[in-house]
Amino acid sequence: MTELAIVAQDVSRVYASGSGEISAIQDVTFEIESGQFVALRGRSGSGKTTLLNCLGGLDNPTRGKIWIYGDDISGLDETERTHWRRESIGFVFQQMGLMPSFSAYENLELMARLGGVPRRERKERILKNLEQVDLKDYYAHRPYEMSGGQQQRIAIARALVTSPRLILADEPTSELDSETTHMILAVLQSIVREEGVTILLSSHDPIVDEYADRIIHLRDGQIAESPEESRPAPQLAGMI
Ligand code: ADP
Ligand code: MG
Numbered sequence: 001m002t003e004l005a006i007v008a009q010d011v012s013r014v015y016a017s018g019s020g021e022i023s024a025i026q027d028v029t030f031e032i033e034s035g036q037f038v039a040l041r042g043r044s045g046s047g048k049t050t051l052l053n054c055l056g057g058l059d060n061p062t063r064g065k066i067w068i069y070g071d072d073i074s075g076l077d078e079t080e081r082t083h084w085r086r087e088s089i090g091f092v093f094q095q096m097g098l099m100p101s102f103s104a105y106e107n108l109e110l111m112a113r114l115g116g117v118p119r120r121e122r123k124e125r126i127l128k129n130l131e132q133v134d135l136k137d138y139y140a141h142r143p144y145e146m147s148g149g150q151q152q153r154i155a156i157a158r159a160l161v162t163s164p165r166l167i168l169a170d171e172p173t174s175e176l177d178s179e180t181t182h183m184i185l186a187v188l189q190s191i192v193r194e195e196g197v198t199i200l201l202s203s204h205d206p207i208v209d210e211y212a213d214r215i216i217h218l219r220d221g222q223i224a225e226s227p228e229e230s231r232p233a234p235q236l237a238g239m240i
Contacts, residue, residue, distance in 0.1 A: 003069070005166055005198035006032040006055060011064030013050050024050040025221040028064070032200060032214075034165070037192040039209060040202040041227065042218035048202035049170055051218065055200070056168045057085040069165055086115045090159030090197075092169040096151050098143040104130065104154045105139040108161045115162030129157040132194075133187055149180035156187060160195075167191075169201040178207065185211040 011028040014021050025047040032038050042048050053059035055066060057073055060081075065074045068088065076084060098107050108126040117125060130136045133153035143151050152172055159167050169188065173181040189211045192199050201208060209215055217224040 003034040004031050004067070005034045005036070005069060006030075006200065007065075007067040008051075008055065009065045011051070011054060011061045011066060013047075013054055013059065014062045023221060025054075025061075025218075028218075028221075028223055030216060030223060032198060034069070034198050035192065035196045036213045037189055037199050037211065038201070039212035039215045040200055040218060041204065041206075041208070041215055042202075042224075043204055046218045047221040048218055050221075052168045052170050052200065052202055056089045056091060056166075057081040058091075087162060088164055088166065090162065090164040090167040092152070092155050092159050092167065092172045094171040094174050096143075096155040098151060098154060098158075100143050103140050103142055104135065104146075104157075107143075107154060108158050111158045112161045117162060125161055125163075126157075129160045130154075132160065132191065133157045147180075148176055149183060152176065152180075152184055153187060156184070156191070160191065160197075165197055167197055167199045169199060171202055171204070173203065173205065173208075181205070181207055 009029050012026050013024045015024055028051060040048050040051065050059070054061045055068065057076070061074065065072065067073070071084065073081065073084065099110065102110065105126055108129060109122060112122045112126065127136060127139070130139055133156050135150060135153055135157065138146060138150065143154070146154065173184050176184065185208060188199055188201065191197060201212070217227055
């Protein structure tokens, strides 16, 4: 039987907003099998970031339950969740969040330290992870000495350094041009194939469909069966 990386059951997240409430995701239920590259697609505001934050323990759902590789993370308190997150999940964000005054190597080392990687294993792992994104020669470079695509590859290597079984990537390519986007998606796909990790990547860009094993559509905070209908351009609408 295939192992389940993610089980989300009736997950909702309501934000307090002024006098009212905003329901960012409602009753989201799905499962993701281990070792898959899954795209979470939806327009801006559809709830992608909210869902990823709940799955990765950065946020707590208002209702519902989440199991990550069998761990019921809904039951963890704040401190337990922070420990669990640092050791179990790799995050990649749109804004890569690299420490600007740290070299590529030091950025990975910081994450290794936070994630409890034993000191004697760190160097070997860091160099292996930099190799995986083809940037081993850049270990001493600081973020400003690299292109956007290279920085995002460093951020991916950093997400790998604790050997997480699940990587959550929130719009990691939306600041990049299309050629660089293809390269980043290919790197992520090869990591899924070679390491057997599970990646859930959010995007509003249809390019990701070419790389993902499966696509989950989010619309107005709910799982949708199919992508949103693309509307014909106004000048064509009258002709159809
Ligand atoms: P996406 O990542 O798909 O753009 P988000 O998860 O960021 O979507 O947002 C989903 C909805 O929740 C939006 O309507 C957004 O305005 C709202 N939202 C997100 N974060 C907050 C917050 N911290 N406080 C209030 N509303 C929020
Ligand atoms: Mg978002």
